[in-house]
Amino acid sequence: MIYLILALAALMLAVVLLPTSRKAVTSTEDTQRSDLLEERDLLVSELRDLSTQSLPEAERERAELTFKARLARVLRALDELPPAPSGVTLSRPAHLPALLVTLLCASLLIGGGFTFFQSWRYMGVGDAEAKQLQNVLKLPELQSKASRSQNPEDIRAYARAAFDAGKFRESAQAYGDLINLTRDTKDAEALRRLGVFMSTNEKFRAQGLGLVQLSVQLEPKEPEGYLLLGYTYVNNGAPQEALDAFLKFRDLRPMSLEADEQIAQLRSALGQNASGEELFAQNCSSCHGTQGEGKTAPSLLSSAAIRDEAALRNIIQNGVGSMPAFPELKGKTLDALVQYTQSLQK
Ligand code: HEC
Structure with a gap:
């Protein structure tokens, strides 16, 4: 029903605006908006493509989440831009009916945005x-x-x-x-959510940790417990414990990306290496696909280049053709990535 009204309003708007479109003045300044719109369309089509690829369920969900998060960011950025120029000059006052219908449609759209169309801007998110x-x-x-x-x-x-x-x-x-x-005092949800907040205050951070630890004891299978435990340890200046907790969270909820950034940060702070799989996901999968099956960049699954370790290292560090170089991947990090990339063919 909502979509019907929306579609109808859009149709009326189009019909009314069509004759005036030849006089349209489109601002060229708003390149930021068009960039964002382009990115949005790209993300939407990539999301659509995902569903046609034969990926394992977990991989797909993970990739989907990444795209959706990026999409949400783009939509938010779009929201924050000043209103788009209408691109229409109403230079002909004779078009009074047209103006009226336009106003009607616009108010319907805007009014709708605040009331029953709450979610229309977030379609696909x-x-x-x-x-x-x-x-x-x-x-x-x-x-x-x-x-x-x-x-x-x-x-x-x-x-x-x-x-x-x-x-x-x-x-x-x-x-x-x-x-x-x-x-x-056995309300695990309340304990951990109160505890993590307490841990943000220096005076209460030890008590906060106690509460979150208690909640994890009470509900050892609840992923959120470990996620909040991770944050609470960070606030208590215990990076290793925090990392362990975040890793446990990811074990329990492998589809979630919520802890990934924390894990990467803590690892680098602790001088530990990310696994080859994580490195591939962070640096390569956006072009080569989550399993190296190919996407915008060629598949690596039958590539001879990755069987030759020296060639592979060279490609990663220096790039090849339109592929960018990754000079920051070196040492043990590079070793782990190379090993994992080669294992994709086995
Ligand atoms: C921005 C997109 C992009 C990213 C990110 C990217 N690649 Fe590539 N990669 C390409 C493109 C495009 C080619 C094909 C280049 C050419 O031959 O012109 C390519 C080629 C390769 C090849 C050679 C394949 C062959 O058989 O010739 C390897 C190996 C490779 N990439 C590995 C990686 C690894 C490992 C990573 C992560 C560190 C990575 N790529 C990240 C776009 C990317």
Whole structure:
């Protein structure tokens, strides 16, 4: 229904604007926008292509998540740009009806954007992104409900929505209220979400760590426990423990990319090497595919170049043809990547 109205409005707009389009003045200044739009279209088509490739499920989901995250970033950047120039000069006042219909359509679109079309701009983006927005919008209502009723379930609903919306202070406060009210010291979700926030304050970081550790003991199979434990260790200045926790999180939720950046940072801070698989995923898979099966760049699976170790090292360090060089990959890092890349053919 919503899409029908939207399509109808767009159609009317097109019909009305078509005759005036010859007089259109398109701004050439807005190159940033067109770049972003181009990137968006590219990402959307890459996402579409993904579904036609015969990849293992896990790989596909991982790749999909990456694309969706990039897409979300592009959409956000687009949102932040000033409104696009309409590109239309209404130089003919005789077109009053046209103007009226245009205004009607525009108000329908804009009004829709704020009300029942909440999600239309986010079409094709992961549910998580849309949900986060909805959560932000729901917060005031949930908060007043919780403070009115003082019902544990209402408080939890508010705490969860605040957490999902990235409002960690509000969320921690609510989880604290919840524990105070229920006196339930085995509420793992509340413990870890309160604990990780406490750990951001120097005075409470040790106590925060205690709470998150307790939550992991209570729910040893819950991935979020390890993710938050990782952050809490970082805040407590314990990088090795943090790394172990993030790795455990990724074991439990291999599709998630949430800890990848932390893992890479901690590894380099600790002077440890990323695995060849991670290095390939970070540096090569965007062009050569997640398994080296080929994408925008040729497949590596039947490439003779990767069987020759010296040639492979040379290609990575110096690039070849339109492939960029990776001079920063050297030493043990390069060894691990070379080994992994060669293993793709076995
Ligand atoms: C920006 C896209 C891009 C990235 C990133 C990239 N490559 Fe390439 N790669 C290419 C292109 C394009 C070619 C073909 C170059 C040519 O022959 O002109 C190529 C060629 C190669 C070849 C030679 C294949 C053959 O049989 O001739 C190897 C090996 C290779 N890449 C490995 C890697 C590795 C390993 C990484 C990660 C460190 C990587 N590439 C990252 C685009 C890329």
